[in-house]
Amino acid sequence: MDTWKFYHITHREHVVCNPTSEEKLTRLVELLRLPTNTQVVDIACGKGEFLMRLTDTYGAHGIGVDISPFFIADAERRLKARASTAGITFTRMNGVDFKPDEPHSLDLASCIGASWVFGGHANTLEALLSMVKPGGWVIVGEPYWQQEPSGDYLEASGCQREDFGSHFSNAEAGEPRGAELVHTIVSSKDDWDRYEGLQWFATAEYARTHPDDPDLAEMVDRVSKARAAYLRWGRDTLGWAIYMFRSRSVA
Numbered sequence: 001m002d003t004w005k006f007y008h009i010t011h012r013e014h015v016v017c018n019p020t021s022e023e024k025l026t027r028l029v030e031l032l033r034l035p036t037n038t039q040v041v042d043i044a045c046g047k048g049e050f051l052m053r054l055t056d057t058y059g060a061h062g063i064g065v066d067i068s069p070f071f072i073a074d075a076e077r078r079l080k081a082r083a084s085t086a087g088i089t090f091t092r093m094n095g096v097d098f099k100p101d102e103p104h105s106l107d108l109a110s111c112i113g114a115s116w117v118f119g120g121h122a123n124t125l126e127a128l129l130s131m132v133k134p135g136g137w138v139i140v141g142e143p144y145w146q147q148e149p150s151g152d153y154l155e156a157s158g159c160q161r162e163d164f165g166s167h168f169s170n171a172e173a174g175e176p177r178g179a180e181l182v183h184t185i186v187s188s189k190d191d192w193d194r195y196e197g198l199q200w201f202a203t204a205e206y207a208r209t210h211p212d213d214p215d216l217a218e219m220v221d222r223v224s225k226a227r228a229a230y231l232r233w234g235r236d237t238l239g240w241a242i243y244m245f246r247s248r249s250v251a
């Protein structure tokens, strides 16, 4: 089935499409303390919640980029319902192709939960650092191994051991690239359970209300295998954090 349709349906109940709770997202936004007229980009923006909160809180101007037509349509619909919509646009494109008008011109660049766009965590940091001003924010959300993944879990989840690092290596990856780690926002098991569990809920609801969808059997099968892998291994194996870096200088 179409990849983006799959994620659209499994994430119908989510506003934040990663294992960060809405309360922790609020904490992240508060800590940024952005000046007015700030310019930001959110790569792989999903439904645009982070970007919209930056605008609600600081009047930030910016772009949200995502490859999914469903998420971009959702983000645009949600933006229209917001009190202030000035200064935000959502664009459907491959995030790797996004370039600001000038290098080192933005106040914040983020990629939360999609480091594969740039080929991994380190490359994501380098790409985002090339977009921000000295002192600008680089915000990335990334999984990490809480313990060595078993071969069975890797096989069941389709992940590779080298896809992710440890929490320590994710955090340390900024320093050699000219980025200072200033904070981490780490998800709890409860946050993970909500993120994963809402996918099961959304799929069950969809199955109940769209029994004739020809993609249903494949979708239900994928979600039930992912649920089993999460409950059996993933819940104790994979962690998630948002890493807040500040660019030290022009790289």
Ligand SMILES: C[S@@+](CC[C@H](N)C(=O)[O-])C[C@H]1O[C@@H](n2cnc3c(N)ncnc32)[C@H](O)[C@@H]1O
Residues within 6 Å of the ligand: 015, 016, 017, 018, 043, 044, 045, 046, 047, 048, 065, 066, 067, 068, 071, 093, 094, 095, 096, 111, 112, 113, 114, 117
């Ligand atoms: C785990 S979700 C995170 C969404 C959002 N950042 C959030 O935290 O709510 C991953 C996002 O990456 C997007 N995505 C996947 N590949 C992409 C690409 N090559 N370029 C841009 N976006 C991409 C998906 O459509 C999805 O919205």
